Amino acid sequence: MPFRPFPSLKHAPSLAEVNGSIRVPKSGWRRFLAFLGPGYLISVGYMDPGNWATDIAAGSQFGYxxxxxxxxxxxxAVLLQSLGVRLGIGTGLDLAQACRQSYNRPVNVILWLACELAIIACDVAEVIxxxxxxxxxxxxxxxxxTLITICDTFLLLLLINRGFRALEAFVITLLLVIMVCFIIQIVAVQPQFHGILKGFIPSTDIVKNPQMLYVAIGIIGATVMPHNLYLHSSIVQTRAFEPTHKGRRQAIQWATVDSTIALTLALxxxxxxxxxxxxAFHQTGHTDVGDxxxxxxxxxxILGSDMAATMFAIALLAAGLNSTLTATLAGQIVMEGFLNLRFPPWIRRLITRGLAIIPVIIITLLYGDKGTEQLLLFSQVILSMQLPLAIIPLILFATDQKKMGAFVTPRWMAVLAWAATVLIITLNLKLLSDYL
Structure with missing residues (x-):
């Protein structure tokens, strides 16, 4: 995949309608607050309905x-999103624009199609x-x-027309709703503390057990999302930071703090x-709860309370609404960045949502509700398969001195990023060999 330094060609700013639209104070705590927001839009993709399906399957089948x-x-995710921040602020390009200006057209078309497939897979999960x-x-x-979810695209248009801060405020509000709902449920279920601590210790069973590996890769696919890397490199540019070396370096630092805090909430x-x-399920013998x-x-x-189930459904609705906003926004960034095509935002978002709704409708008509649940889990594995095609160009750009200049990624971060990429590819190959 040969590439050349970013040429000095003119290009429209990423998300031109909101690029540099949020004022950044020169000092004080208000400066920090000005950078809070993009990380929470990114974190949405790490707790969408696809995550719910894989996390529920993981918990019910394999406990902690x-x-x-x-x-x-x-x-x-924290590591890779920080590379997206560095690329977007350091070069003024989002990941899709960087690919278009560096690779030849056949390579760009392949990367664009792969990213579109990932966005559709993600949107399928959110629709369901x-x-x-x-x-x-x-x-x-x-x-x-499923048909009602079309209205989500117009909600995004309404919010972004009121300013990017309005969109961020809406997303953060829904995130707080999700968090409160789960606090109530966790208090009700009273989990085993020692079991939770043991669950955070790695086990070789994950690789040895094909079923466990399948769910594990689904978790990775549902957590580290390809479209989030494109999205983050774009929306960090909504801040009107000083276009100087010092201003960009400080912007990278604050934006990285923002995404780290937000992704900790997602964790x-x-x-x-x-x-x-x-x-609720594994410890009570219900090990087949996969949807x-x-x-x-x-x-x-199981919990003896209707309130817990209601909180579960409310949190799911909030997660679905949140995720659809960011996925359709990423679709616009990818199409404009790779193809240099600009459609009215509402048309682009309808295209993304329409492509997601079609397979959901077909599966629902043919196989009913059970089929849509299986499609939800499978969509997350597709996302995991697409990850290398987004991660590899990002790392190549972010670690290239000629492209990044003074903002090039430190060597230790580069080593960790490549290690994560090798791990993801290895797990994918292991999954394919097991199921072929």
Missing amino acids: SLLFVILLSNLM GTAIALQLLFGIPLLMG VINAAILILASA ITKAYHLLAP
Whole structure:
């Protein structure tokens, strides 16, 4: 994959309608607050309905054993997202723009198609999750709920037209709703503390057991999302930081702190989902709970409270709404960056959502609710398979002195990033060999 230094070609700013739109004070605590926000939009992708499906399957089948995988995938996410921050702020390009200006057209088309497939797979999970939540809370049929999710695209358009801060505030509010809901459920389920601690210790069973490995790779695919790397390198540019060496370096530092804090919250929520599934299902003998709907219906009788199940569904709806906003925004960034094509935002977002809805409708009509749950888990494995095609270009750019100049990634970070990439590729190959 040959590449050349970024040429001095003119290019439209990434997400031009909001690029540099948020003022950054020169000093004080308000400066730090000005950089808070993009990390929470990124963290949304790490706790979407796809995560729920894999975390529930992991907890019910294997207890606390896969908590280590959640921790590991979150650490990889923190590292890789920091490279996206460095690329976006240091060069003024998002990852898609950097690819377009560095690779030849055939390579760009392949990378674009792979990223679009990943975004569609991600959006499939969000459509299914939102539709399931509507069904559980209001009794809306799954097919009707799937069609209702089209309205999510217009919600994103409304929020972004009110300013990027409005979008960030909406996302953070829903994240707080999710967190409160799970605090209530964890208190009700009373998990085993020593079991949780043991779950964070790595075990060779993860590699030896094909079923456990399949779910583990699903967790990695649901956690480290390809489109998040493109998204983060773009939305960090919404801050109007000083375009000087000092201004960019400080912006990289604050934006990295922002994403680290937000991804720590994502780790807590993902771990809470798995802990809830383990304590409520695995420890009570319900080791076959592999889907969200079954988990919802079992929570009330196991915990002896309808409130826990209702909180579960409310959190699921909040996660679905949040995730669809960021996935459709990433779709716009990817298409504009790779192809240099600009559509009205509402058209681009309808395209993304339409491509996700079609397979959900087909699977629902052919196989019913059970088929959509299986599609939800499989979509996360697809995401994991696409990861190297996003990670490798990002690392190549972020570690190249000619491209990054003074903002090149330190050697120790580069070594860790490549180690994470090798681990992901190795796990994918192991999964394919087991199931072929």
